Amino acid sequence: MCLNRNSEALLTIVEETARGAFYLFSGNVLATVLSAACGIAVARLLGPDLYGAYSLAFTIAGFLMVFTGLGVNSALTRYISHQYGSGGHGVLAVMIKTGTLFVTLESLLVYLLGYLFIKDLSAWLVNRPELADSALILLPIVVSQAIIAVSTGVLLGFRDAKRMAFISIAQQALRLLLAPLLVILGMGLTGALLGNTLAYIFSTVLAALYLYKYYLVVSGATGPRTRKVLFEMIMYGAPLYASGVVFTLVDVYRNALLSRIASDYVVGSFNAAYRFVTLITIITTPISTALFPAFSRLSGSSNVEDLRRMFTISAKYTSLVVAPVTVFAATMSREFVAVLFGRGYLELTPRFFALAALNYLYVLLGHMVLGSFFSGVGKTRVNLDMMLIYSAVFALLAPALSSSHGADGLLYAIIVANGVSVIYALYIAYREYRVKLEYYSTLGILTASLISSIPAFTLSTSLNVTGALLNLLKLVVSGLLFLLVYSTLLPLLRVVSKGDVEFVVDIFSSIKPLKPLVKLVAKYEEKLLSTRLVPYKPR
Numbered sequence: 001m002c003l004n005r006n007s008e009a010l011l012t013i014v015e016e017t018a019r020g021a022f023y024l025f026s027g028n029v030l031a032t033v034l035s036a037a038c039g040i041a042v043a044r045l046l047g048p049d050l051y052g053a054y055s056l057a058f059t060i061a062g063f064l065m066v067f068t069g070l071g072v073n074s075a076l077t078r079y080i081s082h083q084y085g086s087g088g089h090g091v092l093a094v095m096i097k098t099g100t101l102f103v104t105l106e107s108l109l110v111y112l113l114g115y116l117f118i119k120d121l122s123a124w125l126v127n128r129p130e131l132a133d134s135a136l137i138l139l140p141i142v143v144s145q146a147i148i149a150v151s152t153g154v155l156l157g158f159r160d161a162k163r164m165a166f167i168s169i170a171q172q173a174l175r176l177l178l179a180p181l182l183v184i185l186g187m188g189l190t191g192a193l194l195g196n197t198l199a200y201i202f203s204t205v206l207a208a209l210y211l212y213k214y215y216l217v218v219s220g221a222t223g224p225r226t227r228k229v230l231f232e233m234i235m236y237g238a239p240l241y242a243s244g245v246v247f248t249l250v251d252v253y254r255n256a257l258l259s260r261i262a263s264d265y266v267v268g269s270f271n272a273a274y275r276f277v278t279l280i281t282i283i284t285t286p287i288s289t290a291l292f293p294a295f296s297r298l299s300g301s302s303n304v305e306d307l308r309r310m311f312t313i314s315a316k317y318t319s320l321v322v323a324p325v326t327v328f329a330a331t332m333s334r335e336f337v338a339v340l341f342g343r344g345y346l347e348l349t350p351r352f353f354a355l356a357a358l359n360y361l362y363v364l365l366g367h368m369v370l371g372s373f374f375s376g377v378g379k380t381r382v383n384l385d386m387m388l389i390y391s392a393v394f395a396l397l398a399p400a401l402s403s404s405h406g407a408d409g410l411l412y413a414i415i416v417a418n419g420v421s422v423i424y425a426l427y428i429a430y431r432e433y434r435v436k437l438e439y440y441s442t443l444g445i446l447t448a449s450l451i452s453s454i455p456a457f458t459l460s461t462s463l464n465v466t467g468a469l470l471n472l473l474k475l476v477v478s479g480l481l482f483l484l485v486y487s488t489l490l491p492l493l494r495v496v497s498k499g500d501v502e503f504v505v506d507i508f509s510s511i512k513p514l515k516p517l518v519k520l521v522a523k524y525e526e527k528l529l530s531t532r533l534v535p536y537k538p539r
Helices: 008-065 072-083 089-116 118-125 129-138 141-157 161-218 226-261 264-298 301-331 333-340 349-365 367-376 380-405 407-433 439-462 468-492 498-508 515-529
Strands: none
Touching: 008 089, 008 118, 008 129, 008 141, 008 161, 008 264, 008 301, 008 498, 072 089, 072 141, 072 226, 072 264, 072 367, 089 118, 089 141, 089 161, 089 226, 118 129, 129 161, 141 161, 141 264, 226 264, 226 380, 226 407, 264 301, 264 333, 264 349, 264 367, 264 407, 301 333, 301 349, 301 367, 301 407, 301 439, 301 468, 333 349, 333 468, 349 367, 349 407, 349 439, 367 380, 367 407, 380 407, 439 468, 468 515, 498 515
């Protein structure tokens, strides 16, 4: 699709989405670094035994968090982004007030149940009844996280990505400050857990202040009855909430299968690969999060054409970023593992890592966009159907494939299950809204990514080095080679046009940290586009 400027509203939405994704990405990166630093500091201060207890204590709070919210935060995002600016302030005020009150009371109920049954939960979930008192220290984060989720849902609806990112950064910075400090002051495991709880409470206060600020923006107008509004939000959010619960259950089922077919070494190698490959979500999550309110704003019969164009644009530009990252990560899996985990993981983890990374290639079929698309247009039942299809296919394939191929079989099952669910969602999107992918661009992006991986693969296989520093150097050199070849092939294969380059420059011109880099790359792309080494692609 050669983007033009016929729809100023659509261009504005795309620009705001790109800016929001950048802020969320920056916040995620910084928050992840701070969180990792906190984990490392606490691990070193506590030692292996107490750090094990520290980690297990989070399991109980994490389990209870599953039962909070019921998707109300997503409902707030959808309705605020859809109605704000169109005179629906009275409805939004009631929604914010009702949603916040409901989630707070519901999370307090979950907290109370957790408090009453903490010993049973400690015995059942982690087989450590003696951890009950430690788990109690963390229990307030169940309520805190629920309120933070409501606040970020409201902020996302009002397109305030900066404050969303700041809440996450503040939370992790406080964890890094308080948890190690209280351990150093002699409070040991109790201090580490208390530091986390205090960090959550302080960040909850910040989130509540932001929430109140936006409530004042829309308050004062007359709105509908509270009961009706609450029912509408729960009906919208329930499928999304159920999807999260199903995903958690599938994760438990996967780990149970893995524990039965594999040794502790294989389990450790598998989980190390699977957890690290999810770092790709540092890129994918901000984009899909920012797309959610964008599709919400475009939902409605009068915006069908813009909705379709937004889907096509989003699928193409997310593929341009995520597909090459995925291919590079899979190609250089051995080097990534050597740098992050050490030589002890080099036997199995690189293969697991490469297989797990392949799931992110479904971005070429709109995987990153489809969830946000259906949430934005209010068809959250499709999101649940996607998860149910994924779960059913995985449950059917995983036992047989893991029996014949071991841990690799689990990854094969995950890849197939993801593919089936994505194809189903893409079919529904086409049937209901006639949205389309640019299949020429899809094939071109995949081709460019695969060709660009050849120099990296050659370097990886021909130059064997030991030590984290030398492998890191290999990654840097290979990454630069990959980026050079990829950025060269895109215009030569006519995956990007001059209109694409101009559009990218326009939407990123308001993001000052990226502006110089974007302009530099744009000049290189425009120079290549002036050549005729490859015939111009048909439109």
